[in-house]
Amino acid sequence: MAGIKDVAAEAGVSVATVSRVLNGHPSVSQEARTRVLAAVEALGYRPNAVARSLRTAQTRTLGLVISDVLNPYFTELARFVEEEARALGYSVIIGNADERPDLQDHHVRTLIDRRIDGLLVSPADGGTPLLRDVALSGTPMVFVDRWIPGIDVPVVRADGTGAVRDLVAHLHGLGHRRLAIIAGPAATTTGDERVEAFRGALRDHGLALPDAYIGQGDFQAASGRRATEGFLELAEPPEVVFAADNLMALGALDAIRARGLRVPDDIALAAFDDIPWFVHTGPPITAVAQPTADLARAAVRALADRIEGRTPQSVTLPARLVVRRSCGEAAPNERSDR
């Protein structure tokens, strides 16, 4: 593969001049510039990004570590992150943690070893020592969706409290009084937060959230199934199950069907995170939708700000309720899908 020396030789100039032309440096004669460009064209020369990165100490690459690529919410997030990053001239390397702290650490370490310019993280857990160290070491970092309290890094996320309140109002309006939630891992911020938002909204309607109505999940479908089975075995099972993410909602749907029950007639179902498939499930599922594209854009911009020496800002965007049929027939005046 042709190197910068070959180009210099071909154009009859020094490597310094070639480099200057390629980087748009002003002091190069028109003459030299055209000769170099011609040589580049002739040889099909492409600069070696590895060598360039070594010298300049920047890779124009962002790392994105997410907790689970198979979760459509994160897939979508990743897609938009890459899109915005590309627009700003960065590449993205994705690391999938599969909700495993050890895998998360593996990816963080590899990314740091590759000297990525900045790190976007949606932590799978309460924060391993590694993540703290990285943040402390001055590597530009931004949390997206989930974050770790006590680590001083900008956070870009959606606030679900308003939407959850709307959801509870909707459920209450349909006559439901016994509402249960399948929570995420307590170690994740989104885990807690969604439970607390739910509890708060229930309180507004004079309802309590008994411990038996809080299922412990881990954001995976299987845990949603288990938690729902637990609910269904209760002497007084809930009338509604609210899953804190879309995969657990799917598990819940499984468990409900396995019992021969019907949604929403026998039990209602709602989920956090809206995904395209929820339109097509039987029945379509009512969900709290996050502004994924905006979150991704804001996160990338915050990170780029941090990298390029500007001051990054934490951003919180509101989520919104999308009513479908899984909690009972929507009243005609309620907001519906889209």
Added chain:
Amino acid sequence: MAGIKDVAAEAGVSVATVSRVLNGHPSVSQEARTRVLAAVEALGYRPNAVARSLRTAQTRTLGLVISDVLNPYFTELARFVEEEARALGYSVIIGNADERPDLQDHHVRTLIDRRIDGLLVSPADGGTPLLRDVALSGTPMVFVDRWIPGIDVPVVRADGTGAVRDLVAHLHGLGHRRLAIIAGPAATTTGDERVEAFRGALRDHGLALPDAYIGQGDFQAASGRRATEGFLELAEPPEVVFAADNLMALGALDAIRARGLRVPDDIALAAFDDIPWFVHTGPPITAVAQPTADLARAAVRALADRIEGRTPQSVTLPARLVVRRSCGEAAPNERSDR
């Protein structure tokens, strides 16, 4: 960030010795080894992958360019690819082409510039000049799922003919005679192939595949919707729609529902590519399932073989039919889900 020189100084040896210890080179005294290791530990030293790559001319990184990350089939593929690559000591950088040749080229070029050791591609189109050049230039490359005829590169893919034949037999057994297909872009191999397999299977039952029953899609949901609307407007609409990928099946489902029709009572639906969500749609969708994990593993192994100087092999694995309810009630003796 500490460099190898710092470690050498701390341990009181030369950088060469440090490097030897880190790379498990034999001729290093036990003494020196422990001192170096202690220094590494003390300084929290991590080798700079960029510098290492420049010198060794290898990055231990694989590029994976897929046509659409949002398609769960590819998401899953990507996940398993990363898993297998990690097991073999490689990292993976994913490039999402969004079914756009220009974006595909962008990613291929960036990956080559970064001097990845090998490239796994599921081409979005018939093959841009760039892809040909890269293959010709000797960059290790393997096609997965889709490939480009005329480029001499190993191909790892699933063969759907058997499963499609099973599908058609199943449909025929249920009494369906007017079967339509939503094809993928003609430029992709999977596009053609699935149509031809379908046509062949129909012929076995003495059925024809009229042009009006071949919808033109592009592997995206919207195209499935359009094609299905076309079918439904026909004087004699088909009794079954077979979508050549899962997203188009979703579009088809949309179009059918929008008409107020019911699956499978009014019209049957089947899809190529099985995904977890098909269990939860209303009704659950009959599909041809590809052995995604095995494909991913085989592809990575083929690429690693090529990179490491062994002879890579093309691999073709059989797909299988998963019968659910979207084509009519399954006979009790038929293979069902799982």
Added chain:
DNA sequence: ATCATCCGTGTAATCGATTCCACGGCGTCG
């Protein structure tokens, strides 16, 4: 005792770019 070998180690070249510094030529200004 002598010489060849081998082992552990260090010095320095190298990978392919960027960039600091010096230099020659030329225009401008005093």
Added chain:
DNA sequence: CGACGCCGTGGAATCGATTACACGGATGAT
């Protein structure tokens, strides 16, 4: 007319690792 400055350019240092080669000392064979 001499000095100064600027412009375009090239030489060489540099980034942080790996590795070929050289070297000194110990060991073993003859």
